[in-house]
Amino acid sequence: MTPTTTTQPMPPTTSTLPTPTSALGRLWQSPPLLALLGAALLWAGWPTHPAPFTLLLFVGFVPYLRLEQVLTAQGARRGRVFAMSYLFLVLWNAFTTWWVSYSTLGGGIAAVVLNAALMCLPLMAFRRTKERLGAKMGYFSLPIYWIAFEQLHLHWDLTWPWLTLGNGFASVPSWVQWYEYTGFLGGSVWLWGVNILIFWAWAGRRRLPYWTNSWPALAIGLPLIFSFGLGRSYQEKGPEAEVLVIQPNIDPYEEKFPGTARFITFEEQLKRLLDRTEQNIAPQTRLVLWPETTLDETYFETTFDREAKVQHIRQVLLARHPGLSLLTGITSVVRYPDKEHATVTARHRDDLGYYDVFNTAAFFPDASAPAQFYHKSRLVPGVEKIPPVLTGLLNNIDLGGVAGSYGSQEQRTVFASPGTPALRVGPIICYESIYGDFINQYAHNGATLLGIITNDGWWSDSPGHEQHLVYGALRAIETRRDVARSANTGISGFVNQHGEITQRTGWWVGAAARSVVHLNDEQTFYVRYGELIGRGAQLLAGLLVLGAVAGPLVRKK
Numbered sequence: 001m002t003p004t005t006t007t008q009p010m011p012p013t014t015s016t017l018p019t020p021t022s023a024l025g026r027l028w029q030s031p032p033l034l035a036l037l038g039a040a041l042l043w044a045g046w047p048t049h050p051a052p053f054t055l056l057l058f059v060g061f062v063p064y065l066r067l068e069q070v071l072t073a074q075g076a077r078r079g080r081v082f083a084m085s086y087l088f089l090v091l092w093n094a095f096t097t098w099w100v101s102y103s104t105l106g107g108g109i110a111a112v113v114l115n116a117a118l119m120c121l122p123l124m125a126f127r128r129t130k131e132r133l134g135a136k137m138g139y140f141s142l143p144i145y146w147i148a149f150e151q152l153h154l155h156w157d158l159t160w161p162w163l164t165l166g167n168g169f170a171s172v173p174s175w176v177q178w179y180e181y182t183g184f185l186g187g188s189v190w191l192w193g194v195n196i197l198i199f200w201a202w203a204g205r206r207r208l209p210y211w212t213n214s215w216p217a218l219a220i221g222l223p224l225i226f227s228f229g230l231g232r233s234y235q236e237k238g239p240e241a242e243v244l245v246i247q248p249n250i251d252p253y254e255e256k257f258p259g260t261a262r263f264i265t266f267e268e269q270l271k272r273l274l275d276r277t278e279q280n281i282a283p284q285t286r287l288v289l290w291p292e293t294t295l296d297e298t299y300f301e302t303t304f305d306r307e308a309k310v311q312h313i314r315q316v317l318l319a320r321h322p323g324l325s326l327l328t329g330i331t332s333v334v335r336y337p338d339k340e341h342a343t344v345t346a347r348h349r350d351d352l353g354y355y356d357v358f359n360t361a362a363f364f365p366d367a368s369a370p371a372q373f374y375h376k377s378r379l380v381p382g383v384e385k386i387p388p389v390l391t392g393l394l395n396n397i398d399l400g401g402v403a404g405s406y407g408s409q410e411q412r413t414v415f416a417s418p419g420t421p422a423l424r425v426g427p428i429i430c431y432e433s434i435y436g437d438f439i440n441q442y443a444h445n446g447a448t449l450l451g452i453i454t455n456d457g458w459w460s461d462s463p464g465h466e467q468h469l470v471y472g473a474l475r476a477i478e479t480r481r482d483v484a485r486s487a488n489t490g491i492s493g494f495v496n497q498h499g500e501i502t503q504r505t506g507w508w509v510g511a512a513a514r515s516v517v518h519l520n521d522e523q524t525f526y527v528r529y530g531e532l533i534g535r536g537a538q539l540l541a542g543l544l545v546l547g548a549v550a551g552p553l554v555r556k557k
Contacts, residue, residue, distance in 0.1 A: 031067045031084040038063035039091035046096050047171040048466040054175070057168045058220060061195040062202070064088050068127065069203070078127075085123045090116035097162055099462030107382055115160050118153070122146040125545065132548045139200075141544045143192035147185055148541035151534030154435060158381055161434060162467075165191045170470035173499030175224055177231040179477045180524040183436045185533040194219045236497050237480065238448060238520035239422045244281055245289045245486040245493065248273050249510040252457045252489065257296065266297055270309055272510075274316055280512035285324060286420045288317075289486035292329035292430050292455045293359065301332050304362070305370055318367035323419030325365055327427060329453045332360040332373060334407070345405045356407030359384065361427035361453060363415040372415055376429040377408040378438055412441040422448060422519045426481075430454040433472040437531040443479040444527055448519035450475060450483045456490025461507060465490040473499040478526050482517040 027033050038060055045056030067088065071081050093112040101108025122145035129145075130138025146165075153161045161167075166187030169176045176187055197216040248269070250256045255264045264272075277288055295309065304310060318324055335355045336342040342354035349355070359376040379385035385405040417423040426442025426449070433439065433452050442450065452472050456465035469491050476483045476495045483495035493504035494515040505511035 028066060029070055031070055032087065034063040034067040034070070035084055035088035036091060038067070038088050039095055042092045042168075043095035046168055046467075047470050048463055049171070051172050054169060054172050057165075057191055058194040058216075059198055061192065062199045064123075065195070065199040066203075068123075078124075081127060082120060082124060085120050086116055089119045089123075092116075093119075093163065097464075099459045099464040102460045102462060102464070103458040104383070110382065111160060114158070115163070118158070119149070119163075122149045125541070129544055129548045133544075137544075137547075139196055141541075142196065143189060144537050144540045144544060146192060147188050147534060147537035150185060150188055151531065151538055154437065154531075154534070157385065159378070160381060164188060164434075166436075167434070167467075167471050167474065170467070170474050173473055173477060174231050175227050176474070177227040177234065177477060177498070178223065179436075179474060180230075180480055180526055182533055183440075183478050183526045183531055184474055185436075185531065185537075189533060190219075190223055231498055234480075234498065236482075236518045236520075237522060238518040240516050241286045241420050241423050241449075241519055242282065242284045242514060242516050243287045243289065243449070243484045243494075244277065244285050244512060244514045245484055246273060246276055246280075246291070247487055247489070247492040247505050247509070247511040247513075248276065248291065248294070249489050249508060252455060256488075266295070266309070270295070270312070274313070276510065276512055277317060280514060281321060281324075282514065283321075285321070285514065286417060286423055287425065287449075287451075287484070288324065288326045289451055289453060289484055290326070290328035291486045291488040291492075292453045293331055294328045294453075294488075295330040295362075297331070298357070299330055299332050301334055301360075301373055304330075304332070310371070313364070314367050318364055323366070325363065325415075325417040325419065325423070327361060327363050327415065327425060327451050327453065329429065329455075330360050330362045332358045332362070332375075334358065343407060345407045358407045359429055361429055363425075363427065365415070365418050369418065372413070374413040374415070374427045374429075375407055375409045376432065377410075377412075378432040378435050379406055379408060380431050412438075412445050412447075414442060414445045414447045422521070424519075424521075425449045425451040425484075428452045428472075428475075430456075433468070433475060436475065436478050436526075437534070439475045440479060440527050440530060443481055443523060446521070447481065448521050449517055450479065450481045452483060452485040453487075454485070454490055455488040457488055457508070465507070469493075469501070469504070473501060478524065480520055480522065480524050482520070484515075484517060 041056045042060035045054050045060055067084055071084060090112060093116045097111060098108065100111045125145045126138060126142040129141040150161065150164050153159055164184060166184030168191065169187050179186060194216055197219050201213045201216055250264060250269060254260050254262045257263065273290055273294065299307060318326060333355050335353060336346060339354055343356055346354045346356050361374040363372045412426065415425050415427060424446050426447030428439060428450055439450065456468055459465050472483055472485060473495045476497055477499040480497045482497055486492050489508055491504050491507060492511060493513050494502045494517065496502050497518065497520060503513045503515050505513055
């Protein structure tokens with residue numbers, strides 16, 4: 001009987017490695033050089049490099065897969081496998097997110113070093129599963145473990161999902177129009193699937209039929225074709241309204257805050273905002289967005305409407321333009337009557353009692369209605385949120401300031417404009433815009449427009465503010481909502497429901513942008529059902545871990 005040739009791509013088997021005879025051969029068998037190559041490919045393919053470079057993401061993990069194969073063939077110990085995996089990940093993190101150090105050097109180093117260590121967890125789980133259950137099950141488990149980790153990284157106290165693989169397609173929204181069904185973790189599945197198929201095609205090229213090399217091309221091409229067709233057929237939905245976004249361009253290091261070298265008084269900052277708004281507003285404008293922490297003096301929410309600056313905004317801007325609403329960032333305080341009513345993030349002072357400090361979005365429905373508040377809830381670890389395990393320690397250390405976390409809230413608040421009933425804006429503050437399932441909740445709660453208010457000047461003129469901008473564009477695809485974005489010193493502008501940036505201001509300039517947006521109230525599959533891929537991956541990861549632990553024991557028995 002003639003043996004049947006397999007028609008499916010199969011995982012490569014491990015064999016003794018031949019001695020390399022060329023420089024390329026030595027590269028392909030050197031774990032440190034493979035780690036460097038993989039990190040460089042992922043960095044080069046990451047936003048915001050030119051769109052064609054995004055294709056490099058489909059091979060960015062191939063050097064890592066080869067690295068793991070080489071170490072397996074060499075019989076390397078787990079410590080060396082971990083070290084080479086960590087080298088690969090720490091280089092990728094450093095190349096791609098080095099700019100965090102502009103805000104805080106310690107935070108930038110921690111983001112790179114710790115995030116790379118956490119990313120090693122799914123790679124080590126893959127390695128262990130491969131050892132215990134075989135190569136085929138091992139490679140099958142790899143994307144599952146990785147995406148289960150990405151789902152965890154969206155929700156726990158050490159959350160830092162900047163390098164979630166699905167974000168890698170943010171510069172090419174036309175490639176991922178199907179995010180309205182899968183969310184951005186669907187992009188993570190796509191990227192891992194193609195990388196593994198390309199590695200299999202290369203590693204098994206001598207024993208597989210030549211036509212199996214078409215599998216990677218199909219894995220890339222079919223989702224692209226579906227996305228292009230979906231994007232071409234999708235039409236902007238919802239009634240129209242005109243929105244104005246303001247970019248005041250006040251330097252957060254030198255001008256914005258008291259004690260800085262060229263501090264601009266809060267009165268002058270407000271005057272500049274009002275003047276720029278008045279110069280760019282039109283009779284049909286229905287909503288104005290000012291950026292995060294525009295009013296940075298601390299305001300008690302119970303007396304906010306009686307503040308002099310608040311009354312001035314009502315008189316000078318809102319009363320002159322009937323039907324106009326305003327969304328702006330402030331720093332606010334809520335006091336609690338006693339410890340029993342306080343939250344876990346509440347602080348205490350003898351003169352104030354128990355209170356929370358919030359990074360807040362304040363909404364003025366019109367000239368007379370009371371202001372409404374939303375409290376930023378996805379907080380930056382170490383800067384706005386201290387993990388509970390560290391809070392007790394930091395409370396006993398004099399850091400020259402106040403230790404503890406900002407407050408947050410459970411629900412996503414949607415602000416409705418009384419002058420335009422279809423205009424219901426979901427306020428998104430800075431870092432929150434990189435969380436797909438989090439932003440979904442605004443659309444689920446009735447938002448017809450996503451309003452991002454941010455201050456990206458902390459990252460100077462680096463890839464940071466550009467990446468932040470295009471990541472927010474993915475939220476437009478997932479929810480099929482227009483996005484209006486107001487940044488203090490970043491990039492302000494508008495994104496349509498295809499995820500295309502239709503207007504953008506310059507970097508580090510005072511500016512304004514006005515556009516007509518569509519107010520869609522339909523819910524996408526992703527909005528209705530949430531993060532199915534992430535939750536499913538976590539379930540499968542649990543089963544794989546159980547199988548890896550119990551399987552060998554059962555076979556032995």
